Every structure is written in structure tokens, then in C-alpha cells.
Amino acid sequence: MDPIALKAExxxxxxxxxGHPLVYLDNAATTQKPRVVLEAIRKYYEWxxxxxxxxxxxxxxxxxxxxxxxxxxxxxxxxSASTREIVFTRGTTASLNLVASGYARQTLREGDEIVIxxxxxHSNLIPWQQAAKATGATLKYLPLQEDGSISxxxxxxxxxxxxxxxxxxxVSNVLGTINPVAEMAKIAHKSGAILVVDGAQSTxxxxxxxxxxxxxxxxxxGHKMCGPTGIGVLxxxxxxxxxxxxxxxxxxxxxxxxxxxxxxxxxxxxxxxGTPIIAGAVGLGAAIxxxxxxxxxxxxxHEKKLAAYAIERLSAIEGLTIxxxxxxxxxxxxxxxxDVHAHDVATVLDTEGIAVRAGHHCCQPLMRWLQVSxxxxxxxxxxxxxQDVDRLADALVKTKEFFGHE
Numbered sequence: 001m002d003p004i005a006l007k008a009e010x011x012x013x014x015x016x017x018x019g020h021p022l023v024y025l026d027n028a029a030t031t032q033k034p035r036v037v038l039e040a041i042r043k044y045y046e047w048x049x050x051x052x053x054x055x056x057x058x059x060x061x062x063x064x065x066x067x068x069x070x071x072x073x074x075x076x077x078x079x080s081a082s083t084r085e086i087v088f089t090r091g092t093t094a095s096l097n098l099v100a101s102g103y104a105r106q107t108l109r110e111g112d113e114i115v116i117x118x119x120x121x122h123s124n125l126i127p128w129q130q131a132a133k134a135t136g137a138t139l140k141y142l143p144l145q146e147d148g149s150i151s152x153x154x155x156x157x158x159x160x161x162x163x164x165x166x167x168x169x170x171v172s173n174v175l176g177t178i179n180p181v182a183e184m185a186k187i188a189h190k191s192g193a194i195l196v197v198d199g200a201q202s203t204x205x206x207x208x209x210x211x212x213x214x215x216x217x218x219x220x221x222g223h224k225m226c227g228p229t230g231i232g233v234l235x236x237x238x239x240x241x242x243x244x245x246x247x248x249x250x251x252x253x254x255x256x257x258x259x260x261x262x263x264x265x266x267x268x269x270x271x272x273x274g275t276p277i278i279a280g281a282v283g284l285g286a287a288i289x290x291x292x293x294x295x296x297x298x299x300x301x302h303e304k305k306l307a308a309y310a311i312e313r314l315s316a317i318e319g320l321t322i323x324x325x326x327x328x329x330x331x332x333x334x335x336x337x338x339d340v341h342a343h344d345v346a347t348v349l350d351t352e353g354i355a356v357r358a359g360h361h362c363c364q365p366l367m368r369w370l371q372v373s374x375x376x377x378x379x380x381x382x383x384x385x386x387q388d389v390d391r392l393a394d395a396l397v398k399t400k401e402f403f404g405h406e
Contacts (some may be wrong), residue, residue, distance in 0.1 A: 020353025070285030084197030110136030175324030231280030303331025
């Protein structure tokens with residue numbers, strides 16, 4: 001895999017920011033879009049724009065084919081058993097909320113347990129808080145190891161026969177931890193629970209096989225994997241999706257409507273009320289094609305190599321603290337530079353043309369566990385290089401000097 005050649009496919013990356021060539025290291029927040037994705041969206045709007053599943057005219061047929069073709073690509077990408085198990089949503093947050101509202105609130109009872117970790121993104125925490133409040137279920141937290149990882153021994157002792165739902169991120173957006181979700185699924189199922197996986201930070205970076213993992217629900221976003229914003233996927237085992245109630249009602253998701261009652265379409269369309277995100281699905285399909293052409297195993301290996309190099313370079317900076325496991329981590333590095341606030345670090349880096357994320361990363365409970373208010377995060381993707389990491393390390397040294405730290 002040649003990251004320099006791949007970078008040439010991303011128009012936005014070829015610009016100067018504050019007088020310096022852009023180094024984009026905020027990929028965990030959103031990734032940039034290659035020309036093939038931009039072109040697919042442009043072509044849809046210029047040639048195929050019409051509503052789907054309704055008109056019998058040519059444009060309507062082409063739009064429907066493109067929309068459902070993207071669903072087929074997503075099903076193949078995840079190795080799901082059927083396109084019936086692929087629901088288009090606005091993104092990971094919407095997908096997780098759909099499970100919490102459409103499944104959890106319908107099945108949980110007082111005394112049931114929902115098990116999550118304190119390292120979860122707010123999108124995989126607040127929906128379960130609300131489901132627990134609505135049903136009388138108990139929210140139960142997994143303990144974290146010193147480096148923020150979850151041990152299977154702790155997982156097994158936390159999940160009980162009262163546990164009905166376990167919800168975890170495959171990859172932490174702060175710590176880079178890669179959770180053993182296949183083993184977690186076995187333990188959860190042994191206790192009669194289902195496993196819901198936040199795949200926002202895993203799907204763009206490694207090959208995902210939902211059947212091999214045996215997860216029950218899996219959510220991801222298009223914009224974190226070279227696709228457009230506003231489109232995502234909820235994968236769910238068909239038998240579980242059948243039990244779920246829709247949470248949005250109206251056109252397109254109905255079968256028959258009477259004056260005092262209605263019935264719903266079959267999977268997956270009963271969850272896709274209204275005009276769907278057609279152009280977003282087209283762009284997501286193009287992004288899937290692009291990533292499969294590059295190769296997910298190659299992307300994962302490249303990012304892990306970059307993360308290891310970044311840890312080596314940044315660890316040499318005196319006073320810099322890196323959070324998360326040192327080994328077996330995803331391609332991101334979260335850190336603080338002495339007593340300099342993360343927002344100040346990010347601001348100075350921006351003057352050098354380097355884009356990183358700073359703040360609590362929508363993980364306030366984890367920040368409190370780390371005993372910090374915020375951190376800076378550099379997250380890599382397929383178009384980043386060791387030279388980008390060198391630029392980051394050199395700029396962090398300048399940042400130290402700027403704030404008077406020798």
C-alpha cells in the first residue's frame with residue numbers, strides 16, 4: 001500500500017493551512033473523501049436524482065438500483081447473511097439510538113441489566129442511560145485495566161444471568177483499545193444476553209465479519225470511512241430486527257394504512273421511513289468499493305505501524321503523556337503535553353498546518369477516569385505517512401518552547 005499515491009486521490013489534502021502543507025490527523029472525527037466518492041455523489045445528482053421505491057420512470061429506477069446496490073455492498077462488506085439485515089441510518093449515533101429505542105425499550109424489564117464500559121463514546125452511553133430509566137433496568141459498568149483495556153475475566157464476572165444487553169465499542173476513540181468482541185459475544189450469549197457493538201472506529205480500519213464475530217447488532221458511520229456525512233448502517237441479526245419496533249413513522253416504511261391502525265413493510269424498509277439518504281448511500285457504496293480495492297488488512301497494518309512510530313516519536317518528548325495501551329492498539333495516539341491545555345496544544349499545531357482533535361472526545365466519564373479534563377488526539381488513516389508523524393513530533397517540541405517548557 002502506497003499512502004503517498006493514495007493521498008493523491010484526496011483533493012482536500014493538497015492545500016496549505018497557515019502557510020504550511022496540511023497534515024490531517026483528525027481522522028477519528030471524520031475522514032477525507034477520495035475523488036471516486038465525490039464523483040459518485042455528483043453523478044447521482046446530475047443524472048439519477050429521483051426518489052426511490054416509488055416512481056416507475058427511468059430516473060426513479062436508476063436511483064432505486066443505486067440505493068439498493070449500496071445496501072448490497074454494505075452487506076458484502078460486513079459479510080452479513082442478507083441485505084435484510086442492513087438498515088441505513090444517519091450514522092452510528094442514530095443506529096445505536098435505534099437499538100436502544102426500538103429493541104431495548106421493548107424487551108427490558110425492571111431488574112434486567114445493561115452492561116457497558118466507562119470508556120464508551122457518549123453515543124454508546126446516553127441511549128442506554130435513557131433505556132434504563134424508561135424500563136427500570138440497571139446500568140452496570142465494566143472495570144477498566146490500568147491502560148484502559150477490558151479483561152475477559154472482568155467481563156465474564158460482570159455479565160450475569162440478569163444481563164440482557166452488552167454494549168461496547170470495538171475500538172476506543174480515545175485510547176485506541178481494540179476490544180475482543182468475538183470472545184465477548186460468546187460470553188454474553190452464554191448468559192443469554194445480546195452484544196451491541198459500536199463500530200465507528202473499527203469499520204474504516206480493519207476487515208469486519210459480523211458472522212464470524214457473532215455480534216447481534218453492529219453500527220458504523222460512512223463519514224469515518226471515506227464516505228459522506230449523514231449516512232450510516234445498522235446491522236442486526238434478522239430475528240432481532242423482526243422483534244424491533246420502528247421509531248420513525250410515515251411514508252415508505254408502511255405496508256397498509258387504515259384509519260385506526262397500520263402495518264409495516266418487511267425488513268429492512270420498516271426502519272427507513274420517509275425519503276432516505278439516497279446520495280449518502282451512493283457515496284457510501286463508492287467508499288466501500290474504494291476501501292476494498294485498497295484492502296482493509298493493508299490499511300490496518302499501515303495504521304498500526306504508524307501508531308507504533310508515533311508512540312516512539314512522541315514518547316521521546318519530555319513531559320508528554322500518552323494514554324491507552326502501548327501494544328495492540330488502533331491507529332490513534334491520545335496525549336497531553338505537560339500542563340498545557342489540549343486546546344492550546346491543538347491551536348499551536350494548527351499554526352503549523354497540523355490538524356488534531358482536542359477536548360473530551362465525547363467521552364467525559366473516561367476523561368474523569370483518566371483524571372484529566374481533556375486530551376489531544378492524533379488519528380491516522382490510509383493517506384498518512386511517517387513524515388506526517390515527524391511533522392507532528394517536531395511541532396509538539398515547538399509547542400513546548402512556545403509555552404516556556406524547556
